[in-house]
Amino acid sequence: MGLDIRIPIGLMFSVIGLIITLFGLFTNSDAEMYAKSLSININLWMGLLMLAFGGLMLFFARKRKVK
Amino acid sequence: MDLKFELGWIDYAIMLVYFVFVLGIGWALKKYMKNASAFLEAGRSMPAWVAGLAFISTNLGALEVMGMTGSGAKYGMLTTHFYWIGAIPAMIFLALFMMPFYYGSKARSVPEYLKLRYDEKTRGLNAILFAVMTILASGISMYALALLMETVLGWNFHLSLILSAVIVLGYTYLGGLSSAIYNEVLQFFIIVIGLLPIVFLSLKQVGGWSGLEHSLGSIVSDKGYAADTFTTTWKYTGNAKANPLGVEWYGIAAGLGFVLSFGYWCTNFLIVQRAMAAESINAARKTPLIGAIPKMFIPFLIIVPGIVALVLMNDPSTGFSIMVNGKANYDLTIIMLLKQYLPMGVLGLGITALLASFMSGMAGNVSAFNTVWTYDIYQSYIRPATGDKESDEKHYLKVGRLATIFGVVVSIAAAYLAGLFGNIMDFLQTIFSMINAPLFAVIFLGMFWKRTTGHAAFTGLLAGFLIALLHHGLTVPEGATTLVKGGWIGVIHTYPVEMAQNFWTAIFAFTTSTVVTVILSMLTKKVKTDEELVGLVYSMTPRTSVVVKQWYNRPVVLASIVGIICIVLSIIFW
Numbered sequence A: 001m002g003l004d005i006r007i008p009i010g011l012m013f014s015v016i017g018l019i020i021t022l023f024g025l026f027t028n029s030d031a032e033m034y035a036k037s038l039s040i041n042i043n044l045w046m047g048l049l050m051l052a053f054g055g056l057m058l059f060f061a062r063k064r065k066v067k
Numbered sequence B: 001m002d003l004k005f006e007l008g009w010i011d012y013a014i015m016l017v018y019f020v021f022v023l024g025i026g027w028a029l030k031k032y033m034k035n036a037s038a039f040l041e042a043g044r045s046m047p048a049w050v051a052g053l054a055f056i057s058t059n060l061g062a063l064e065v066m067g068m069t070g071s072g073a074k075y076g077m078l079t080t081h082f083y084w085i086g087a088i089p090a091m092i093f094l095a096l097f098m099m100p101f102y103y104g105s106k107a108r109s110v111p112e113y114l115k116l117r118y119d120e121k122t123r124g125l126n127a128i129l130f131a132v133m134t135i136l137a138s139g140i141s142m143y144a145l146a147l148l149m150e151t152v153l154g155w156n157f158h159l160s161l162i163l164s165a166v167i168v169l170g171y172t173y174l175g176g177l178s179s180a181i182y183n184e185v186l187q188f189f190i191i192v193i194g195l196l197p198i199v200f201l202s203l204k205q206v207g208g209w210s211g212l213e214h215s216l217g218s219i220v221s222d223k224g225y226a227a228d229t230f231t232t233t234w235k236y237t238g239n240a241k242a243n244p245l246g247v248e249w250y251g252i253a254a255g256l257g258f259v260l261s262f263g264y265w266c267t268n269f270l271i272v273q274r275a276m277a278a279e280s281i282n283a284a285r286k287t288p289l290i291g292a293i294p295k296m297f298i299p300f301l302i303i304v305p306g307i308v309a310l311v312l313m314n315d316p317s318t319g320f321s322i323m324v325n326g327k328a329n330y331d332l333t334i335i336m337l338l339k340q341y342l343p344m345g346v347l348g349l350g351i352t353a354l355l356a357s358f359m360s361g362m363a364g365n366v367s368a369f370n371t372v373w374t375y376d377i378y379q380s381y382i383r384p385a386t387g388d389k390e391s392d393e394k395h396y397l398k399v400g401r402l403a404t405i406f407g408v409v410v411s412i413a414a415a416y417l418a419g420l421f422g423n424i425m426d427f428l429q430t431i432f433s434m435i436n437a438p439l440f441a442v443i444f445l446g447m448f449w450k451r452t453t454g455h456a457a458f459t460g461l462l463a464g465f466l467i468a469l470l471h472h473g474l475t476v477p478e479g480a481t482t483l484v485k486g487g488w489i490g491v492i493h494t495y496p497v498e499m500a501q502n503f504w505t506a507i508f509a510f511t512t513s514t515v516v517t518v519i520l521s522m523l524t525k526k527v528k529t530d531e532e533l534v535g536l537v538y539s540m541t542p543r544t545s546v547v548v549k550q551w552y553n554r555p556v557v558l559a560s561i562v563g564i565i566c567i568v569l570s571i572i573f574w
Helices: A006-026 A042-066 B009-032 B036-044 B048-059 B062-082 B088-104 B110-117 B120-153 B157-205 B208-222 B249-265 B269-276 B281-313 B330-341 B346-382 B389-420 B424-448 B454-474 B498-523 B555-572
Strands: B475-477 B493-495
Touching: A006 A042, A006 B009, A006 B157, A006 B346, A042 B157, A042 B346, B009 B157, B009 B346, B036 B157, B036 B346, B036 B389, B048 B157, B048 B269, B048 B281, B048 B346, B062 B120, B062 B249, B062 B281, B062 B330, B062 B346, B088 B110, B088 B249, B088 B269, B088 B281, B088 B424, B088 B555, B110 B120, B110 B269, B110 B346, B110 B424, B120 B157, B120 B330, B120 B346, B120 B389, B120 B424, B120 B454, B157 B208, B157 B269, B157 B281, B157 B330, B157 B346, B157 B389, B208 B281, B249 B424, B249 B498, B269 B281, B269 B346, B281 B330, B281 B555, B330 B346, B346 B389, B424 B454, B424 B498, B454 B475, B454 B498, B475 B498, B493 B498
Parallel strands: B475 B493
Antiparallel strands: none
């Protein structure tokens, strides 16, 4: 089946990662909101993690294509 | 206490992105769905890593995630027996010893393997039972999810039921098994990443693993167990009364580690189908082994937060509770943890992870159902192949698609049925353990003993099931209030816990099935010739040594690595 699943996975995590990272940046000063997550800006960290994961997936998909 | 919580626009936006990608994958695969084998068998084209992650993702359904987090709170680290001893040995056995015959026989389903190895009636019995049970299971998990969404998110029950069913139908109808498998890979990653924040935050709050051990001490002692019972696995299994599972080590090893897990992992077509869709025999053998690697670590994702939840429940200052109308509902544990720790944003991601686990389980059921329906029931009994391969393939593609719609519609009906009879889930799980254990006995004997005959296998299946039924009718777990739990004939034995009863039901069923099949095989005439058994039976199949260049691609090497990691984990958490 001619679909490299890494591409949709990479794209999806990049999009969601970007949304959550930006949201984390905008809400960074909202101490009340992050009281729940033990005063950690969990949105920012998870957003960055997902961007990295999405990027990695896209990188591997591209690497295979070039080959 | 108020269980409900609100989601923000951003949480819905994340869910929406997920839905778009899930349906998009189905849409992208639509153009490849030209014949029945592409739709129902994914054209046997999946790379091992894709099939392997799908293999484990199908198993990681919503009931599993909700149930196992709850079990973490109830039984502590003892729950990992369902993941280590209760899965890994069976997965290794499936990969090394059974996949060559499932895949190499060119059977398109587990019932079809029974037809090739034995006869039509054995296949028919298995196919019909499997089709009915699969659809019921899918309906019940839909019901559980919709109920959860209603209680916690305040979503309309009917709306969330229909909406999730329509999305699963959408992508399985468009892209068939390939779409289910590709989506399972995507869902696997979203489940892991979506639940990651609660693992991290909950452990941080109690001060890491050693903090958890410390906080649990007095809580567990109050329950009447040794202080470290909930953070160890085998240490207190010398005596059934010393651990919350209520089973000794040999009961765990024989019941869970052998009969139940081999019955599930090695014969359940829902699972085996993922490996059968792999691109080569080597990939098919690697599939369960690649799946075994994440499987071993899933306890840290879903069981450990459940154990932390037990600490939170016992500390009123946290405000954490899973009480509904004065009764603890352990199925709520995971979602209440999401509520406890996650602010808007990652909260949407966590809810999406739960939706993804639900969808991977349901799509697995639907894609296994339509294959068994089309090949083992429709093609066998209603409209056999005409011989014109091209028009047959087109016809069965159409039937497979219709079966997909039919399966989803009946699942929805089953979901409402589950709402009417609260006990249906216990009932179904009980029946499953009665069917799977005899099935494993029969397939195992068929694969490794060429003398086994069709009449013997068929009778063995029935006998095992009847004995299981009888055992269930004559025994009850302590404190049972309904006949669904057993004892509907009369009570001759009372088990301390339900788990022990389940284990023993399966052990009786397996033993009976084995004994009956062996004795009858010797008494009945061997119908299949040796030539017919080539590729189906171990001793009749020539060893083809496929030369695999890279050492890490060899199934035996992978299996050893998986086995070693599993042993090391068991020792660390002994």
